[in-house]
Amino acid sequence: MGGLTETATHEGHVGAVDLEPRPVADVTTVLQALGDPMRLAIIGSLDRSDGARPCGAFDLPVTKATLSHHFRVLREAGIIQQRCEGTRRMTTLRRAELDAVYPGLLDSILRAPRS
Amino acid sequence: MGGLTETATHEGHVGAVDLEPRPVADVTTVLQALGDPMRLAIIGSLDRSDGARPCGAFDLPVTKATLSHHFRVLREAGIIQQRCEGTRRMTTLRRAELDAVYPGLLDSILRAPRS
DNA sequence: CCCATCGTTTGACATCCATCGAACTATTCT
DNA sequence: AGAATAGTTCGATGGATGTCAAACGATGGG
Numbered sequence: 574m575g576g577l578t579e580t581a582t583h584e585g586h587v588g589a590v591d592l593e594p595r596p597v598a599d600v601t602t603v604l605q606a607l608g609d610p611m612r613l614a615i616i617g618s619l620d621r622s623d624g625a626r627p628c629g630a631f632d633l634p635v636t637k638a639t640l641s642h643h644f645r646v647l648r649e650a651g652i653i654q655q656r657c658e659g660t661r662r663m664t665t666l667r668r669a670e671l672d673a674v675y676p677g678l679l680d681s682i683l684r685a686p687r688s
Numbered sequence: 689m690g691g692l693t694e695t696a697t698h699e700g701h702v703g704a705v706d707l708e709p710r711p712v713a714d715v716t717t718v719l720q721a722l723g724d725p726m727r728l729a730i731i732g733s734l735d736r737s738d739g740a741r742p743c744g745a746f747d748l749p750v751t752k753a754t755l756s757h758h759f760r761v762l763r764e765a766g767i768i769q770q771r772c773e774g775t776r777r778m779t780t781l782r783r784a785e786l787d788a789v790y791p792g793l794l795d796s797i798l799r800a801p802r803s
Numbered sequence: 804c805c806c807a808t809c810g811t812t813t814g815a816c817a818t819c820c821a822t823c824g825a826a827c828t829a830t831t832c833t
Numbered sequence: 834a835g836a837a838t839a840g841t842t843c844g845a846t847g848g849a850t851g852t853c854a855a856a857c858g859a860t861g862g863g
Binding site: 599600601602603604605606607608609610613674675676677678680681682684685686 | 714715716717718719720721722723724725728789790791792793795796797799800801
Binding site: 726753754757758761772774776 | 850851
């Protein structure tokens, strides 16, 4: 049923393993990763809600396979981070790491006029 | 403003026809245009020398045809501007227009660690 | 007038990329 | 255990994209 608001308070549950947190990639890779409408929508959605979100929480007109591909691109560029939590993959924006390597880049992109 | 808004370097030079100055494109297009090593090198080179430069002045390991292609992509994204001057095409970075639409974007990219 | 210079356009080619459906894995719920 | 849920991985496919060589157009110098 609609049992949300789970917050994973079940102890003894050790499934929360961090998924390969890669270093932030070079500029071209990051720009290429962000130069896609779907991925930019993902990033914008992540930015507006400052918590970890499962993949299914992004309302995008693509299949799960395609969504998984985009998450991989963003993850390998070091832009996002994913953490397994039960059957979900909680995604967070690696804002601090991004800001450290490319100061102002993410801000200027997120502040860009959404079309 | 930066005070860089000069529209007429040499007055009355007949052949100096402006080449379709397009408006700055949407974020994805701009990011995609900048998300390429060659084009990023072009932009960086343009940034370091704050004058108009002919296409041949960019020392890049590609043929003229490929270079022309990259210039077109940048031009159509509204990032650069080209002006015919005799047989040369003087290229300038449209910094003011870019900054107006996406404040801080170009700066953060140009300030990024060059690899 | 001829020709060298500068850059574009075209056609071709290989590669990458976004997308999908289907099969698979892992976890949770009944 | 069995079913349901959440994502991944694996081809496959159609569409961009970066690259080149060759042909072309415009401009300026002998």
